[in-house]
Amino acid sequence: MEQLTTIVGHLAPDLDCLTAIWILVRFGGARNAALQFVPAGQTLHHRPPDENPNIIHVDTGGGRFDHHRPDAQGLCAAELVRRSVAPDDEALARLVEQVNQIDNASAPRGSQGFFNVNALVAGYNLLFPNRPHHVAYAMMPNLDAWYEHEQRQIRLEKAFARRVEFETPWGLGIALDGDDGCSSKLAYRHGAVLYAYRNEKGWMGIAARSRSNVDLSPVYHDLRIVDRDADWYLHPGKRMLLCGTPKAPPRSLSRLTLDELVRVIQGEALFMEHSSPVADRRR
Numbered sequence: 001m002e003q004l005t006t007i008v009g010h011l012a013p014d015l016d017c018l019t020a021i022w023i024l025v026r027f028g029g030a031r032n033a034a035l036q037f038v039p040a041g042q043t044l045h046h047r048p049p050d051e052n053p054n055i056i057h058v059d060t061g062g063g064r065f066d067h068h069r070p071d072a073q074g075l076c077a078a079e080l081v082r083r084s085v086a087p088d089d090e091a092l093a094r095l096v097e098q099v100n101q102i103d104n105a106s107a108p109r110g111s112q113g114f115f116n117v118n119a120l121v122a123g124y125n126l127l128f129p130n131r132p133h134h135v136a137y138a139m140m141p142n143l144d145a146w147y148e149h150e151q152r153q154i155r156l157e158k159a160f161a162r163r164v165e166f167e168t169p170w171g172l173g174i175a176l177d178g179d180d181g182c183s184s185k186l187a188y189r190h191g192a193v194l195y196a197y198r199n200e201k202g203w204m205g206i207a208a209r210s211r212s213n214v215d216l217s218p219v220y221h222d223l224r225i226v227d228r229d230a231d232w233y234l235h236p237g238k239r240m241l242l243c244g245t246p247k248a249p250p251r252s253l254s255r256l257t258l259d260e261l262v263r264v265i266q267g268e269a270l271f272m273e274h275s276s277p278v279a280d281r282r283r
């Protein structure tokens with residue numbers, strides 16, 4: 001029978017404290033831990049912080065998972081817990097790196113007006129001022145979702161190594177096969193003006209940089225000829241051309257390969273249809 005763990009954080013828990021608790025619960029085998037909250041800096045029942053291995057203090061009490069001590073400058077409680085519990089988890093490292101920047105107030109400025117994860121935590125503390133454990137439980141699925149996001153970023157970056165670069169009338173195009181379909185930002189950062197993808201579900205899309213003069217109307221026109229049964233959707237802005245997204249799963253998938261889509265973007269659609277209609281070749 002597992003000894004019940006108690007995790008102790010501080011009142012009005014902040015992002016760092018909440019992340020430290022979440023890591024212990026999700027990665028540290030403390031799934032059924034009880035949560036306690038004390039005034040910041042204190043410990044449970046004023047005992048030494050690391051006296052009982054089943055009572056774990058985070059972000060308070062001056063113990064091993066509290067960064068408010070001289071030898072933990074520049075760290076945060078979540079980082080101390082991460083190093084101890086899951087040092088090799090890349091997605092977690094990325095998440096905690098951002099928590100650390102936020103906690104040490106070195107987050108990039110200029111986005112103060114936008115709602116962010118710190119504001120979310122503040123909102124939960126406003127909702128539950130006397131129930132810090134509610135704040136902690138409310139943040140768990142948010143941190144889970146953040147972790148999923150970081151995992152996908154890593155998958156996208158790995159997939160990006162397999163990218164195909166091609167010429168378009170507007171500049172560099174990048175095509176990517178079999179990814180999660182959302183690495184347009186990576187492509188733009190790499191200098192592309194246009195990004196084409198096909199994911200493992202067969203959903204395809206073309207996206208162009210927002211500050212560009214790309215007009216995908218002619219590509220849409222050609223797709224309606226060579227890929228006429230597919231559910232292509234041209235966004236009113238003319239810079240997005242989609243056949244299947246999680247928001248709008250297609251009734252009818254494209255029959256094109258990614259290479260063929262690239263050729264359509266490059267204006268070779270007529271040639272493709274002339275030589276042998278794509279739909280017939282696929283059977």
Ligand SMILES: [Mn+2]
Nearest residue numbers: 014016017059
């Ligand atoms: Mn704190």
